[in-house]
Amino acid sequence: MSTLKVLIRKEVLQFKRNTFLPKLVVVFPVMMMLVLPWVTTMDVRHVNVSVVDNDHSTFSTRLINRIAANDYFTLQSVTTSFDLSMQQLEDGEVDAILEIPKDYEKSFVTGNLKKVNVSANSVNSIKGSLGNQYLVQTLSGAINEMRNSNAPVKNGELIAIQNRYNPTLEYRNFMIPGLLVMLLIIITGFLPALNFVGEKEAGTIEQINVTPVSRFSFTLAKLIVYWVAGLIVLTLALLVIWLVYGLTSVGSILIIYVAAFLFILVISGFGLIASNLSSTMQQAIFFMFFFVMVFMLMSGLFTPTESMPKWAEYLTYILPPRYFVSTMRAVFLKGATLYDMRYNFYALAVFAIVMNLGAALTYRKQS
């Protein structure tokens, strides 16, 4: 036991003495939580719109005002011909065109409603389709308003929509629990892997290997330091989220820590495998990077796993972050309990065992 203490002391000493790592542990989570939730957003705002007004009626003026007033749109121009607006779209000044046909307002009265033409640049498919939708919504809102002022018949208010767990539909709230996962992957997966390979590169591992110190306590001592660092980073990030965004976990914070610790075990075990298989820092970084890319894009961090092709969805079941991401979101936003999340916890526990066993096996092959 005292050997472990000596080893931990040495790791802490080296950690503190490193010119970069202690800063990383403080600055990294704070910066990540301050900046990334704002930019990793899929909310589409400020769609540049050009309106082709062939009608010049009260309605068309009202519609144009509505668009100009809406935060989702920026009214770029009002033109008199579609070709003119199309030119602007091709130049990239405009994302979507709304063409109001001639005598549109009159067609309300005749009952033979003319068609409004909406075209959007869908190179960025999300911006295009959402821009289209917003325009259609604004248009139908304007039509309803028009009808209401003319006739007392109401429709459209029969449906009530409630967005549960994220009432304002903030994409940020969806991203934040996911970003916490990223943080832990980097601090408790990357750093220990690099530390181990660093000892290999420096040759210090040889000097350690001729002492009676067992490989197990040597490894454990290193991991304990990074486990603690991971939990500190998580705590800092949670504090920032609370102070800056006013977002706190709906579910028990204890469950979050338990899940995080299990995940830390998984990912540090994974880092160990990476370091066992590589003999230089470069190799380890590439190894880790490849898998981190897969983890980020396939574990439901940005895109729901359910909307992937079936084969890819099945593949996600072997990615440990998938279970952690969904646990974090469920606990953080929905207040899920330990019991609700039990299958995720089982999965993480199994991965923790598999990864660390893998680390032990890949090490043996070396000597």
Next chain:
Amino acid sequence: MNTSTLAIKVSGISKSYGSVKALDNISLDVRRGEIFGLIGPDGAGKTTLFKILVTLLNADSGLAQVDGLDVQKDYKKIRSRVGYMPGKFSLYPDLTIRENMEFFASLFGVTVEQNYDLVAPIYSQIEKFSNRRAGRLSGGMKQKLALSCALIHKPSVLFLDEPTTGVDAVSRSEFWDMLFNLKEQGLSILVSTPYMDEASRCDRIALINNGHVLDIDTPQNMVDNYDAPLYGVKCDNMYEMLKKLRKVESIANCYTTGEYHHIVASKEFDVERLIQDLTDNGLKNIELKAVIPDIEDVFIKLLSNEQQ
């Protein structure tokens, strides 16, 4: 303490890395309390042998014992009895001298104070820099620190893999004095070096090349057993002369070494005729003398015997 009279016993050790044979059936014994030198060029297999003996590497075949213990079966016991100083500086550069010492001492369950007497002659030389980080020390100081760390648990056998490589001549000489002191205190020392001139400071040496032993003896015996006439020759144009000398039939071998070319003569060699020959070929200021062979000459001779 083991009562075996041998500190290290190596018999028939072989080790290959893929198709490269690093060690080919090596056998040697190191007695207790002697400084045993492994002398050989880079790539001779010295480091591989060290790694096998300090239990970092398993041999493909053969037996090896350190302090009477088998390197494969009793590797755990061996690790607490040997001190190992690898060829490459491998202490923690971000820890200070004192921290490195204390760290390695506590890994063996001792304190620096407990074994201070043993390391004192070496450690005292760097102690005044004890708060300096190991990475910022000069080559000689790193070497002293590494030796101190290898000694701090009072090992019975000390393994030094090329300890003097990259260290200046004065520090090298000092280092050998330190080794002599340690030997006086009863330590058995296996030391490797590519420098032939250091061989004479060992009690016994093994000359190795390409993974096998050329000869094992005391340095004095090796030199005494040198059985061919050896001459040194120099002139104005050393390179031209070397080309000429290589064509002379009565010369078994000739090679460059410092100021003189050394000539290993065969039986029908005639000094007068050679000088005449060289003068006829336009070489001036020829100086030829008999020289006493050193370990390098022995090594080259053994090497050329083997190649024939």
